[in-house]
Amino acid sequence: MIKLKTLLMESEKSFKAWWLDPSAKFHEVYKDDPQYGHFYWARDYLQKNKSWDMSNPNSPSYILIRDGWIRVTFNYYGDSAIHFDYSKSKKPSQKQMKELKDLAIELNGTLFDDSTNGEIDLLQEEVLKEYLQNPVIYLKKYLNMSAREQKEDLANHNPHLVLKWIEEERSYDTTLSSKLDEEGYDVIEFLKDNLPEDYTDFLDWIYGKLESREIESEAPPSWYILDYREDIKNQWLIHFSDNAKDVWMDQKFKYGLDDLYYVGYTTQHSIEAKKYGGYNFAYALGDYLKYARSSYRSKGWKYGKEAVIFRASGIKAWHHGDEEPQVIFWGPSTHDVVYIQELDGDWGVTNSKSGRVIYRGEFPDVVKWIVTNFNQYKSALLP
Numbered sequence: 001m002i003k004l005k006t007l008l009m010e011s012e013k014s015f016k017a018w019w020l021d022p023s024a025k026f027h028e029v030y031k032d033d034p035q036y037g038h039f040y041w042a043r044d045y046l047q048k049n050k051s052w053d054m055s056n057p058n059s060p061s062y063i064l065i066r067d068g069w070i071r072v073t074f075n076y077y078g079d080s081a082i083h084f085d086y087s088k089s090k091k092p093s094q095k096q097m098k099e100l101k102d103l104a105i106e107l108n109g110t111l112f113d114d115s116t117n118g119e120i121d122l123l124q125e126e127v128l129k130e131y132l133q134n135p136v137i138y139l140k141k142y143l144n145m146s147a148r149e150q151k152e153d154l155a156n157h158n159p160h161l162v163l164k165w166i167e168e169e170r171s172y173d174t175t176l177s178s179k180l181d182e183e184g185y186d187v188i189e190f191l192k193d194n195l196p197e198d199y200t201d202f203l204d205w206i207y208g209k210l211e212s213r214e215i216e217s218e219a220p221p222s223w224y225i226l227d228y229r230e231d232i233k234n235q236w237l238i239h240f241s242d243n244a245k246d247v248w249m250d251q252k253f254k255y256g257l258d259d260l261y262y263v264g265y266t267t268q269h270s271i272e273a274k275k276y277g278g279y280n281f282a283y284a285l286g287d288y289l290k291y292a293r294s295s296y297r298s299k300g301w302k303y304g305k306e307a308v309i310f311r312a313s314g315i316k317a318w319h320h321g322d323e324e325p326q327v328i329f330w331g332p333s334t335h336d337v338v339y340i341q342e343l344d345g346d347w348g349v350t351n352s353k354s355g356r357v358i359y360r361g362e363f364p365d366v367v368k369w370i371v372t373n374f375n376q377y378k379s380a381l382l383p
Contacts, residue, residue, distance in 0.1 A: 015075050019045075020084070022068035022276050024095035026103075038071050058160060059183045066157070068258065068276070070096055074107060082107065085114035089153060089260035091138050093276070135258075135330045139279065140315050142260045143228040150223050151203035154210060157221070157261055159184030161209065162191070165202050219265035226264050226317040232327050233313050236371055237282035240292060244306035248339035249383050253331030256280045263328065264319065280331045284316060285309075285371070289364060291324040307363075309370055310337040338370050338381045351380045 017037050018026045029041040042060035046052030052060065065071065070086045077083070082104045086092055092100070101120070104111035111120040145153065155162070162184045170176045176198070179187045191199035209215050210224065219225075239247070247253055257266045258278030266274070266281065283292055292301055301307070314329030340347055340363070348360030349370065358377060359369045374381065 016073070017076070018072045019064060020070040020072050020096055020099060022093070022096075024093065024099045026072070026099065059185060062159060062185060066090070066259070068093075070100075072100070072103075074103075074109065079110075080107075081110040081112050083112045083114050087259070087261075088115060088156065089142060090258060091135070091260075093258070135279075136314055136328070136333075139222075139260060139263065139328060140228060140231070143223050143226055143315075143317060145223060148203070150221070151207045153223070153261065154215075154221060155188055155203060155206050156185075158206065158215060159188055161206055161215070162187045162202060165205050169201070169205060170198070219262055219268055221261050222264035224264075225320045226328075227320070229316045229318060229325065231313075232284065232316055232329070234311055235313075236285050236309060236311055237314075237327055237329065238285060238288050238292075238307055238309045238367065239280065239282040239303075240301045240307045241304035242306065244304065244308045245339055245341070247308050248337050251337045251383065252334050253277070253280045256331035264321070277331050279328050281326045281328055282310075282312075282314075284325070284327050285367065287325050306342070307340045308337050309340060309367060310334045336374065336378070336382070338374070340366055340370075349381060352383050353380065 017029045019029060019038065019041060020026055027041070027045075029037040039059065039061050042064045043052070046060050046063060050063075052063070058066075061071065065085075065087045068087070068090050070084050070092060072082065072084045074080075074082050082100065084092075084100055100111060104120075112118070113120060163180055166173070166176045166180060166187075176187075176195075179190065188199075188202075191202060206215075210220065239253075241247065254277060255271060255274040256278030257263050257274055258276060263279045266279070292303070312329040312334045314327045316325055316327050318324075319326050338349060340349060343350075343357060343360050346360045347363045347366045349358050349366065350356060351358055358380060359366060359373075361369070370381070
C-alpha cells in the first residue's frame, strides 16, 4: 500500500494522480498537468513497453483502461476525494479495490466510483461484495444488457469509429467536422451530452457495422455471441485441456480472461492476456457427451486430451460461435478439482499420494464414479 508521506509531499489538499495497474500497483502520473497527465503517462508507457505509435487509432488511456488499468485521482475537484474509473466490461479486481480502499482511508478521504457515479461507503463491506466476491454476477448482467447498453458498450470499445461515422454520415455538419482531430472518446462524450439524436444515430450506425462484419477486432463482443440461459450453483463441471494436471495441482484455474467484452473467445487470447486469471469455460455434466466429442482431436475431445472435473458456480450460456451450451465460471472460485487421465487406453483416477489406480474405465463411467464416490475418496483424489 502506498504510504501517506509518499503521496502528499506538499499538503493534504494537493492534487495527485495515478494509474493502478492490473496487479494493483500504483504508478504516479505527471503532477503538473491535471488534465492530460494520465494521457501522457499512458503514451510514454505504451511506447516504451508495447511498441505503440501515434498511428494507433485508440488513445493510450483507452488502451490501458481496456487492459484492466484504473485511472485514479485525489482532490481533482477540490473535494479531498479519491475518484477512479475503469472499463465497464472489466471491473476492478479484489486486489485493486483493496488498494483503492486503503488509499482513501489513509488519505482520510472519500472513495468515488466515477464509472457508476457512486460513492463507496468504506464502513459497509456489503457495498463492496459485488466487486470482491461475485464476478459472475457482472458477467450475467453484462450478457443481459439492454440493446441500448450493448450499442454503447460497442462504441466505448471502438471509439475511433465515431470519426469514421462523422466522415461518412455527418461531413456536412461543421460542428462535428471540426472534431475530427479530437480523441474518439471525447467526441462520443460530446455527442452524448450535447447532441442526443446524433448520438443515437451513431449508436445505430456502429451496431450496423457489427452486424455487417465491418468492425475489425479480435472477436465480436461477448453479448453478441453468448445468450444467457441459467444460473449454475455449485455443480459438478468438466473442463478439457492439454494441461489438466496443472489445474488439478493448483486446485484452481490460474489463467483466464477477465475482460467481459472478449470473454466469449478465450482461446483466441494469449497466456499473457490471461495471466491475471478470470473467466473460463466448462461443460455441465449433462452436456459434455453430446457437445465435447471431436473426431479431429487426439483422444476424441475438442479442447484437450485430458480433463478435470470440479465444482463451481457460474452461468450457462449458448455460444453461437461454437454452437453449444457452455458454463462460464470464475477460475479462482473452483474447488474439489479431480484429474482424469489416460491409463493405457482407458481413463481413470489415481491416488495422489501413492500413484495407485483407484478406478479406471470408459470416460463416462469414470466421471460417474467420481461424482458418486468423491466424499469417500476425497483425500486420495486431491493433491
